[in-house]
Amino acid sequence: IRLDYDAQYIIHYSSPAAQNSGSLNSAFGNLDSIQQLVDAFPAKVAKVQRHWRDFIERKRKVGKKIVLWGGGSKAVAFVTTLGLNDELASIVDINPFKQGKFLPGSGHQVTAPKDLKKIMPDVVIVMNPIYVPEIRKSLNELGLAPEVVAV
Numbered sequence: 001i002r003l004d005y006d007a008q009y010i011i012h013y014s015s016p017a018a019q020n021s022g023s024l025n026s027a028f029g030n031l032d033s034i035q036q037l038v039d040a041f042p043a044k045v046a047k048v049q050r051h052w053r054d055f056i057e058r059k060r061k062v063g064k065k066i067v068l069w070g071g072g073s074k075a076v077a078f079v080t081t082l083g084l085n086d087e088l089a090s091i092v093d094i095n096p097f098k099q100g101k102f103l104p105g106s107g108h109q110v111t112a113p114k115d116l117k118k119i120m121p122d123v124v125i126v127m128n129p130i131y132v133p134e135i136r137k138s139l140n141e142l143g144l145a146p147e148v149v150a151v
Helices: 024-028 031-061 073-082 113-119 129-141
Strands: 002-004 009-011 066-069 090-092 123-126 147-150
Touching: 031 066, 031 073, 066 073, 090 113, 113 129, 123 129, 129 147
Parallel strands: 066 090, 066 123, 123 147
Antiparallel strands: 002 009
16 A cells, blocks of 8 residues: 555555455454544544535635636535535636536536636635646736635
8 A cells, every 4th residue: 555646545456365364353454443443534524524615615705716726526526525606716727628618516617727817816726736836836827826725
């Protein structure tokens, strides 16, 4: 098992054992500790969801325009899981094949980075933290300096 792509993904390689390796506890370590992690998972997910809903609501209450940078599966999951609609001023993606199309589930239209000059966002939520430096550079080139936060 290893982390990859800036620790965003867990890569796991395995193969079947040649023979029965004994009890589950000996094969997988302490199952009680694994069960504790499993039991805690729903609460951890709820906490992360609350964090992002609260973050977006706080920004909106003070009149901030929020855009999401990234129009792929992470954006779809983020938007649909949080139930976001008009809280977002735009979804932005550099892929010209996504621009002008719509996010599944939410129907948000995906725009090009250059369109941000019209939108003038105050906050950019970046779906993939590995791209924050590149996105900040693109925003600077557009003459924009919004707050940039990564999921």
